Amino acid sequence: MIELQQFLKIVLNISGGEAKHIIQEGLVMVNGQVETRRSKKLSGDDVVEIEGQKYKVSDFPLK
Template sequence: METGTTKNIEINAEPIALYQILKFEALVSSGGEAKAAIDDGRVLVNGEVETRRRKKIMSGDIVEFEGERFNVVLK
């Protein structure tokens, strides 16, 4: 497994839905693509596969997608 750096994602308010993070950070091209990626089990939250599209993400959560890690931080 590839290990890389963890990038920060800044959010203005919490909680935020998981699919919105993928969409707002341009990791996918649309909300539908974000939801499909989550449905397919391709997104991890805090090291575990997450299939709930509207999973509430809070500051301090780690989101992993396509081999990249993101630390969610509140602005």
């Protein structure tokens, strides 16, 4: 499991502040639903969407 903010930092190669802004602006969807909680826990089956780009959590080697 990984938090949404951490996942965005890894996938998009952005800072925590940038990830926070993107999430709080309602620009991130998790499994088709807008998600505004930075600490939302993600599992391997979750799909995160940002500006039309979809990222399946299990496709990324996470630490």
